[in-house]
Amino acid sequence: MKDTPGWASPGSASSDGQEPDASGAAQPPEQPSDQSGADQSQPPSNWSKEQPPPGQWTAPHPQGPGQAPPPPPPGPGWGGRHPGGPGGHGGQSGAWGGPGYGGPGGPAGWGGNWGGPPPAAKPGVIPLRPLGVGEILDGAVSTMRMYWRTVLGISLAVAVFTQILVILLQGLVLDDSAGTDTLNDPSATVSELSRAMGEALLNSGVVLLITLLGTIVATALLTTVTSRAVLGKSVTTAEAWRDARPQLLKLFGLTFLLPLIGLAIIAVGALPGVLVVLAGATDAGASLAVLGGLAAAVCALWVMIRFSLASPALMLERQSIRKSMSRSAKLVRGSWWRVFGIQLLATIIANIVASIVVIPFAFLAAALSGDGISGILTSGTGGLGWTFLIVSGVGSVIGAMLTFPITAGVTVLLYIDQRIRREALDLDLARAAGVQDYGSTAPGTTAGS
Template sequence: MTQNSWPGAHGGDWGGAPQWGGRVPQAPQPGVIPLRPLALGDIIGGSFATLRRHWKPVVGVVMAVQALVLPVMALVVGIAAAAVYEHLDPAFDPPYGEDPASEHVVPVVVASVIVFVLLLVIGMLAMAVIAALCPAVLKEAVTGRPTTFRAMWRGSFRRAPAVAGAMFLGALIAGSPVIAAMAVWVPLVAAVDSRDGAFVLLGILPVLLLAALPLAVWLNVRFSLASAVVVLEGAGPVTALRRSVALVRGDWWRIFGITILGALLAGAISWVIQLPFNVIGVFAMIPAMMGMPQDGSGPSAGLITGLVVSFLLMLIGGAVSQVFQIGFSQLVSALLYVDQRMRREGLAEAILADLAAGQAATVITEPAPPASPQPDGPLDGRG
């Protein structure tokens, strides 16, 4: 008899070996995935099925986030540009043969740094909302429950700060090898006086990065389930990182491979989605460009209309493709979290028990106790 690790492996229940030559029973599937340890096809197919069944709340929340974030980013850039406007021309176009004065360069540099930090924070918060959205949608998709835009919007925003914290800490720790390599290389370059010495050190940089990148990738995969832990278990950032490490331990290569495959698949499909919009946008602009006046007069109304239509088509294509790419990648990661818990903590059996008791909402959202290898509750871990 085969030795399976999911519920029912040693009896005549679903997922186990057939008894006396009988057919293997199918695993129960109340939602988008069968309730058993997942194969690659289950994870990829479950991600597609979740997007297909719950595309309205996913698209709605992502579009709402973009509608809030893009104007805020534009406002930040506009305020900064207005604040240093009088310094821009002297800093970037000084008189011939003269260096720009420090009283013009310093304000531009300071404004650029502030804008970069603010845009980074805003972008991370927006990404955190989307990263919180996908596990929340998946929780309902796994148990076969319906979703609404309002519930997903509120749930995503409520967990976004903790998700952002986990993402920031994970990126900081995973990026520390690269930061350490740069911290070694930059002082060496600054200490070298000759151009030949600096050129030699420039060749050393790829070696340092090649040594640091494998460790950075290893750490990044170990923390890859943290967002799902934050949303589905209500954990804080540090607890989520530790829990992700525990879930990934022993299955690093499998999770790494499926994550990479999911990212490549999402990127390829998003490119295919965006391509028609870009092609139509370019062709929409060609007639207007051919009719552009040659007498030096201003642009015609047709040219302006063509440019606007082309820009809008490319913008729509980029937005649609980005929704799919981000959403699909996050769903793959969340399904890997569910899969690890079904393999290690009896999550499938707990989900079925909660569904039978009419309590499916609590099963996926309770963290597992440290001393208990098989929690009573499903998707939350605590039971």
């Protein structure tokens, strides 16, 4: 039997310098020694003369040339019930307290002392790993709280500018009091009603357009702020504007293109019913138009959620409009319901926050204007005067200042979360944040998950 390096029987003698015989067994040494170290040239008289060669029980000796490398020592594991006992992790044996996955006192493993995996690196407002819904919402709020000067400064500036334009237009140009009186007049003709409805829609469209333009600018700037907050880096308003400005026109185009796509889908769905109505079957055509419009609205919603991450892809990856839409579709694929649920939850929260602020100001504006709530319902905004417009405008500014960071922050963090799950973006983020040895020791790399 040949010696096996790394294994030794307790009390065996050293066999360094032995030469194996023809059978492969090592020859006995000239002067074997027992455990007490006494020199014995012959075995005791009460021993049998036919003893196995002591060379097969030798202690390990340095590896010679041409020999196979020794097997690795028992690795870290859970350990057996006793030293050297079976039951170690992965088929290895070990003792309690040895290195392993959190054995008592063990220096190695996940967390030690039977703990879980170590926490992921968190250089900024989110940990660098796949995020939960609460962590995405908390990251948006944390960005607003930690970098409040920049975030609230951007939101306040955009909200004040847009609201001033809206108030001036509603007070000087878009006076819809005449149209409201016409709509409330039972004796109004069809042409008068049509003209009044057209004016009301035009006024609402102008206000919506101004609000949308302000939202686009706020979203562009807050996207930059949130992306830096993930790395734990602050950014000034001037820096955010400098980073966002090259992509701002593309963001305008993307923001206007997506609603047009949705409206086109709904129009196509309702078109068969409209054609039936024009052919003379009014009732059947109206029902068909409604059903077709509803089915098309569901399809439009699916498309809108599929492209909902195009805005951060366009701003952060410096992509074109078409490429950013393609990136969003790729990131949302397989996670449509999750993205839809998070976006819906963020929208509900933002609307609740805005309502808590705006509704009391609307009641206060109605009370100060002297017309009360009935004046809001019967006279419209154009007949309530400057008091109502200014007071309600203040409420709208405060509401927008609080909701802009929530909606923009959730969209950006959801985009980053999807890239972490699919593309291991956490590695790039860790390097950008200066986290040392993140890829080799920190958990949470989930490429392709």
